[in-house]
Amino acid sequence: MTEHTRVNPSRPAEPGVASLRPLQGRGPMVCIIGAGVGGLSMARALKRKGIAFDCFDRRDRIGGIWAFDHSGQHTSVWHSMNMNTPKGLYQFSDFPMPRHYPDFPSHRQVHAYLDSFVEHFELRDSIHLDCPVQRTERLPDGVWRVTLGSGEVRHYDALVVANGHHNTPNFPDYAADTRIDAIHSQQYRYRHGYQDKQVMVVGVGNSGAQIAVDVSHDARMTYLSLRRGVYVLPHYLFGIRIDKVMGCLNDWWVKKILPYPLSGLMFTGLYKALIAKRKQLGMPKPDHLMMSSLPTLSENFANRVGDGKLKVVPQVQRIDGNTVHFVDGSQLDVDAVIYATGYHTDFPFLPAELLKVEENRIPLFQRIFLPEVPNLAFIGLFQAVTWGFLDMMERQAELTADYFAGQYLRPEPDSERQHIAAERKVIEREFLATPRNNYEMHGPTYLHYLAKELRQGRDRATATGNVSPLLVQAYAYDALSALAQPQASAVESDPCQG
Numbered sequence: 269m270t271e272h273t274r275v276n277p278s279r280p281a282e283p284g285v286a287s288l289r290p291l292q293g294r295g296p297m298v299c300i301i302g303a304g305v306g307g308l309s310m311a312r313a314l315k316r317k318g319i320a321f322d323c324f325d326r327r328d329r330i331g332g333i334w335a336f337d338h339s340g341q342h343t344s345v346w347h348s349m350n351m352n353t354p355k356g357l358y359q360f361s362d363f364p365m366p367r368h369y370p371d372f373p374s375h376r377q378v379h380a381y382l383d384s385f386v387e388h389f390e391l392r393d394s395i396h397l398d399c400p401v402q403r404t405e406r407l408p409d410g411v412w413r414v415t416l417g418s419g420e421v422r423h424y425d426a427l428v429v430a431n432g433h434h435n436t437p438n439f440p441d442y443a444a445d446t447r448i449d450a451i452h453s454q455q456y457r458y459r460h461g462y463q464d465k466q467v468m469v470v471g472v473g474n475s476g477a478q479i480a481v482d483v484s485h486d487a488r489m490t491y492l493s494l495r496r497g498v499y500v501l502p503h504y505l506f507g508i509r510i511d512k513v514m515g516c517l518n519d520w521w522v523k524k525i526l527p528y529p530l531s532g533l534m535f536t537g538l539y540k541a542l543i544a545k546r547k548q549l550g551m552p553k554p555d556h557l558m559m560s561s562l563p564t565l566s567e568n569f570a571n572r573v574g575d576g577k578l579k580v581v582p583q584v585q586r587i588d589g590n591t592v593h594f595v596d597g598s599q600l601d602v603d604a605v606i607y608a609t610g611y612h613t614d615f616p617f618l619p620a621e622l623l624k625v626e627e628n629r630i631p632l633f634q635r636i637f638l639p640e641v642p643n644l645a646f647i648g649l650f651q652a653v654t655w656g657f658l659d660m661m662e663r664q665a666e667l668t669a670d671y672f673a674g675q676y677l678r679p680e681p682d683s684e685r686q687h688i689a690a691e692r693k694v695i696e697r698e699f700l701a702t703p704r705n706n707y708e709m710h711g712p713t714y715l716h717y718l719a720k721e722l723r724q725g726r727d728r729a730t731a732t733g734n735v736s737p738l739l740v741q742a743y744a745y746d747a748l749s750a751l752a753q754p755q756a757s758a759v760e761s762d763p764c765q766g
């Protein structure tokens with residue numbers, strides 16, 4: 269085990285804390301956990317500010333879920349998957365997706381795009397792959413002590429958590445007692461293994477609906493078990509891309525003049541009039557308004573139901589052998605089950621006392637900051653009623669980088685807590701009460717108020733002298749001079765390559 273430290277002459281020795289300047293011989297350093305879209309957004313935002321960072325990912329490629337994983341060990345796209353977000357709505361603001369990409373690019377295209385983003389902004393040298401972060405501790409002086417999978421220990425002035433929230437699969441209670449051939453959607457990669465089988469997919473979020481459609485091309489028959497009816501949006505309506513037809517109605521100002529439940533009623537009415545008669549899909553009537561939960565986007569769902577290859581079935585009560593018993597008393601024999609039943613959000617590398625996540629309730633100011641901790645940020649911890657998540661992560665990263673650079677100042681912790689409490693009330697009022705919706709938000713409204721918060725925080729920062737929170741305690745001299753210099757390469761050696 270090696271420990272990168274250096275003596276900081278400006279810092280007095282403290283009892284219990286090594287009197288060393290733990291910054292690998294440089295100015296302020298940020299550690300980013302995860303090189304998915306969230307981590308890459310953060311990396312680029314820090315690079316723009318000239319703040320050095322190390323970005324660690326346990327996988328051997330950048331891109332997070334967009335990097336196809338043959339092993340089934342990590343959450344990733346499946347072989348035939350296309351993005352269900354229109355391309356113009358999942359791209360960095362100053363780095364558009366290639367013009368020749370189709371409206372809904374394949375996962376390979378999305379990954380190639382992210383790869384070219386890393387090249388273009390010269391981020392590669394600071395990204396360390398095959399490099400899991402095992403443990404982090406916040407030392408009494410605020411510095412983060414980060415232990416990597418190799419056993420190496422590094423120290424950082426700030427930590428950015430961008431590990432995604434699709435890491436730990438959630439299974440229904442009855443799954444543990446079943447002997448049937450079953451996987452979680454996290455492991456689903458190819459449909460060919462299901463050829464000529466009777467397959468049941470459990471759960472009708474975006475993954476469940478898309479996997480059911482995919483499997484239905486090879487399976488003898490595919491069943492989709494759901495607890496409640498959902499709204500299924502096609503990719504095109506009257507030949508026009510769905511976001512172009514309905515996107516403008518989802519803008520923040522529409523929600524402002526038509527507050528909940530009016531905007532939800534408007535969407536629900538339009539859905540009924542223009543898109544689907546729910547009986548055609550065989551679904552129960554949704555028990556919520558359309559924008560009270562993330563709608564399911566699937567071009568082919570209705571077609572597969574119409575072709576008789578996909579059938580909606582009720583909620584499962586239990587599975588005995590190969591027989592599925594449903595809550596309405598009916599039963600069905602199947603050969604295989606795919607649980608598309610979501611994920612638990614967890615941060616196994618964070619100190620347990622720092623953040624307790626129950627059913628995806630995460631008390632973060634602006635979905636980014638823990639009020640108690642000045643040098644910790646989270647990127648991408650949300651579900652949003654919107655058309656794509658990338659722009660939201662990009663804005664979160666920009667605000668965080670502004671904060672680390674001293675150009676944005678957070679409100680007082682009490683004010684942050686009040687904001688979090690008010691937001692929780694909105695979630696409880698406007699969104700369906702499920703664990704997935706516990707970190708739901710209305711994307712355009714969030715972006716609007718995040719921009720407002722950034723403006724206000726910039727004014728606060730200017731008024732108080734633009735002090736960077738990275739320049740904590742006795743590190744000020746060292747870090748100030750480094751901030752003034754162009755960014756140095758973040759590490760001398762690759763920590764996971766020996």
Ligand SMILES: Cc1cc2nc3c(=O)[nH]c(=O)nc-3n(C[C@H](O)[C@H](O)[C@H](O)COP(=O)(O)OP(=O)(O)OC[C@H]3O[C@@H](n4cnc5c(N)ncnc54)[C@H](O)[C@@H]3O)c2cc1C
Pocket residue numbers: 301302303304305306307324325326327330331332333334342343344345346350351352353358399400401402430431432433434435475617647648649655656657658
């Ligand atoms: C199957 C699927 C399809 C989706 N399709 C869409 C879509 O069409 N449109 C859309 O807007 N969104 C989609 N999403 C949501 C998608 O998750 C986000 O758009 C975005 O890709 C999430 O990025 P992220 O960086 O937050 O997380 P991830 O992409 O999950 O990246 C997190 C990274 O952190 C790494 N990591 C985790 N723990 C550690 C650790 N301890 N040490 C080091 N590294 C670690 C992981 O290896 C991973 O690379 C989809 C999600 C899934 C699961």
